[in-house]
Amino acid sequence: MKINRTNLVVFGLSVMLGIIIAVQFKQKVPEMIPVTLKSIETTKNEINALYKEIEELKIMIKDKEEKIEMYESILDGNENLSSVLKEELRKNKTIAGFETIKGPGIMVKMTDNMDENAFGQAFDMDLIHDTDVLRIINDLRIAGAEAISINNQRVLSFSEIKCGGPIIRINGRSIGTPIYIRAIGDPQVLSAAINAPNTYGYALKNISQINIETSMEDEIIIPAYNGVFQFRYAKPVREGD
Amino acid sequence: MFFAAIGILIGIIVGLILPYTYSVTYSLYISVAILACLDSVFGGVRANLEGKFDLKIFLSGFFGNSILAAILAYIGDRLGVPLYYAAIFTFGGRLFENFASIRRLLINRKSEKSD
Numbered sequence: 001m002k003i004n005r006t007n008l009v010v011f012g013l014s015v016m017l018g019i020i021i022a023v024q025f026k027q028k029v030p031e032m033i034p035v036t037l038k039s040i041e042t043t044k045n046e047i048n049a050l051y052k053e054i055e056e057l058k059i060m061i062k063d064k065e066e067k068i069e070m071y072e073s074i075l076d077g078n079e080n081l082s083s084v085l086k087e088e089l090r091k092n093k094t095i096a097g098f099e100t101i102k103g104p105g106i107m108v109k110m111t112d113n114m115d116e117n118a119f120g121q122a123f124d125m126d127l128i129h130d131t132d133v134l135r136i137i138n139d140l141r142i143a144g145a146e147a148i149s150i151n152n153q154r155v156l157s158f159s160e161i162k163c164g165g166p167i168i169r170i171n172g173r174s175i176g177t178p179i180y181i182r183a184i185g186d187p188q189v190l191s192a193a194i195n196a197p198n199t200y201g202y203a204l205k206n207i208s209q210i211n212i213e214t215s216m217e218d219e220i221i222i223p224a225y226n227g228v229f230q231f232r233y234a235k236p237v238r239e240g241d
Numbered sequence: 242m243f244f245a246a247i248g249i250l251i252g253i254i255v256g257l258i259l260p261y262t263y264s265v266t267y268s269l270y271i272s273v274a275i276l277a278c279l280d281s282v283f284g285g286v287r288a289n290l291e292g293k294f295d296l297k298i299f300l301s302g303f304f305g306n307s308i309l310a311a312i313l314a315y316i317g318d319r320l321g322v323p324l325y326y327a328a329i330f331t332f333g334g335r336l337f338e339n340f341a342s343i344r345r346l347l348i349n350r351k352s353e354k355s356d
Contacts, residue, residue: 006294010285011244013303017278018252023261024275025253027268 097156097225101147105184105220106191108136108201111177113209125208128177130163132210135200136181137161143193145183147222151175154225171227187216245286269318270311273325277306280332283339290346306332 073079093099110133113126137148137155148155153171155161162169167176183190191214194201204210263271281303288294310328317324 006289006296007244009296009300010282010289011248013278013300014245014248014282015252015255017275017282018249018254019256019259020252020271020278021249021275022253022256023259023263024268024271026257026262027265 097147097154100221100224101184102219102221103146103184104187104216104218105145105182106187106194107215107217107220108181108183108194109211109213109215110136110179110181110204111211113211115209126210127166128168128179128210130161130168132200132204133168133179133181134161136194136204139193139200140181140183140185140190143185143189145185145190147184149182149222151180152223154223156225156229158229159225171225182220182222184220184222191216245282249282269325270314273310273314273328274307276329276332276336277310278303280336280339281306283336283343287339287342287346290343290350 070079070084074081074084090099094101110128112128115126133150137150140148150161150168150170153159153173153175155170159171160169164174167174168179169175193199194212194214196202201212205212281299284302285294285299288299310325310332313328314325
């Protein structure tokens with residue numbers, strides 16, 4: 001083969017092509033995965049969750065800024081330190097449940113099935129059990145109840161609801177039927193949590209024939225927790241510990 | 242044939258040694274362009290063997306085809322239609338055609354010589 005212009009051009013262009021191929025080899029080409037509708041949906045949900053988180057953080061920042069402002073006004077002497085602390089104590093007591101509170105909500109009245117015709121074969125299926133009350137309370141909490149009481153016993157995070165034979169024990173006290181459950185929250189949502197089809201309350205009412213009556217009220221009063229509670233084992237973890 | 246093969250080999254070695262790379266986003270367009278270039282080189286080799294090689298046709302095909310293929314891939318990306326398949330099928334098919342012709346030409350030449 002002679003070296004002429006034609007062959008030189010072919011050679012030159014081949015070298016160029018080779019260089020491009022080699023550079024392409026060196027590239028770490030990311031694997032392309034087809035985007036499915038499901039993955040788009042997942043990503044959307046993730047983005048929405050992040051947006052929500054951002055919103056919450058913004059609210060938190062605002063809260064902190066307000067606090068700083070308050071401290072500054074204390075420094076300036078505009079506000080009394082003890083009154084601010086009292087206000088804070090009240091707020092914390094309300095959150096903890098040691099303060100009587102009122103607001104719109106519902107009252108649920110539950111009584112045993114008094115009919116002659118018992119449901120099922122075992123007579124205890126006509127009674128209200130601790131688990132029934134627990135599930136009703138859980139439904140109310142899912143529906144956004146802010147405070148709950150059972151027969152004027154405040155239900156708190158450490159309140160027990162325990163079977164005591166024909167009665168139920170809560171906060172160390174015995175209660176019998178009729179059971180009045182009061183809850184503060186959006187009355188319609190709370191009422192739906194008990195009465196809507198396929199809820200536990202609906203099943204109790206229509207299958208077990210337990211008498212459940214709900215009434216929406218503009219003002220429900222929920223008493224404070226009236227026992228004494230102290231942490232004996234739990235200790236707060238502080239930064240720097 | 243000889244020059245093309247040696248050229249591509251040298252090019253690959255040089256390319257692996259050179260530190261240059263380009264953005265990964267262009268890699269699809271470059272790969273389609275490479276296919277077009279390869280087809281042109283094979284076509285050039287075949288024409289050379291057949292004795293009807295034209296430098297102008299070779300040069301215009303080499304650059305024109307690769308640029309057109311890359312542009313097609315780019316437009317396809319923008320439109321959401323994988324238009325680069327057109328380039329892949331055309332040039333891929335022609336690549337094998339050209340290679341088949343080269344094989345026949347070379348084998349025929351050898352058998353003529355040995356006869």
